[in-house]
Amino acid sequence: TQLLEQSPQFLSIQEGENLTVYCNSSSVFSSLQWYRQEPGEGPVLLVTVVTGGEVKKLKRLTFQFGDARKDSSLHITAAQPGDTGLYLCAGALGNKLVFGAGTILRVKS
């Protein structure tokens, strides 16, 4: 059983559509980070959320941290082909990061 459940695993959508990726856990995290990874490269940090209920926006991406700091969501508005990639959520437990299984997003033009 994954400590951090991420869904959906795969998402294939048309350009211009909206989407939401979810990460849920029974554990409380001191912070939660979202990464985007392209094939053959390392993950790139998109955002860190720290406070329960926090909402952060990065252009068309909106990140939310649950009030209890156990869950988070990533919403992308008007997805573009350049958004294609593997999205990973990671919750901080002590010094370590606990990763979700990842969401492979494909945006078709």
Place this chain on the structure above:
Amino acid sequence: GAVVSQHPSWVICKSGTSVKIECRSLDFQATTMFWYRQFPKQSLMLMATSNEGSKATYEQGVEKDKFLINHASLTLSTLTVTSAHPEDSSFYICSARVRGLDSSYNEQFFGPGTRLTVL
């Protein structure tokens, strides 16, 4: 964000040989670095935590004698895959921990990864 480099970016070796992968923090000092392994289209699996000046802490199921980690300085950690076998072929990624702006949290910044292929 903080920059982490890895070398080599890819390596092909014969079964039974050892391979060393370097992870460097370029513009900051990292007392803690992490080594991950990633299979195609899957998430990252933490192998070990590398602490500067002390022994690495390995995750359950990871053989410390097989995956030797050395964190000799505040900017360099190395992972040596000893007596490599084809099943060790994978994408290895390191990260370095950076304290957040208000020190209330830590962030990890990742290197670009090393693709290891063992023939």
